[in-house]
Amino acid sequence: MESAQETRYVKRTQKDYTMSFKLQVVQEIEQGGLSTHAACRKYGIQARSTIVQWLRKFGNFDWENQTPSNMAKTPEQKIMELEVQVKLLEKQKTFLERQAFVADKKAILFDMMIDLAEKEYHIDIRKNSVPEQSTILKKKNNKQ
Structure with missing residues (x-):
């Protein structure tokens, strides 16, 4: 019964997102483990645009030139x-x-x-x- 409560969906607020949490989500998405929508559902993030913003700030993809920056x-x-x-x-x-x-x-x-x-x-x-x-x-x- 307690294990079911632990995996239950918890809606988060913006103040809950620590830097390590953001980096973990970005890393998971960039490795191909999750899509942005799946990350929203899994971690209870309210908007997909929040994750896209994290990807632009902390990810390896060069958004200006549309190429991965490590290439x-x-x-x-x-x-x-x-x-x-x-x-x-x-x-x-x-x-x-x-x-x-x-x-x-x-x-x-x-x-x-x-x-x-x-x-x-x-x-x-x-x-x-x-x-x-x-x-x-x-x-x-x-x-x-």
Whole structure:
């Protein structure tokens, strides 16, 4: 009677999943012992997507390139990957150079606007000197 209770289905909550449990499930699925649906039923995992997420995080399958990551890549594949990476880095470099150019132009424009405002309104906008002491501090210094 007690052995029947031990094998009974137990619905789990998300907090129950330890790292060792996750790795055990992933290993069992990758070895071909279970499907994701069978693992859900066996371990009482609420959703198949949870297991798929674990497989993406902890599994050996490279989800981006759709190849197992422990398989050796041919030199041609490595060259193609590196070429794609170089193109991406060139695009990023071009984008960042453009942003730097725009930022420089904005800084020049803002400086011109401040200069114009200082001339037009006869006020100092930029702080070039030490600010004056407050009147309270001046009174204290005069008493001493």
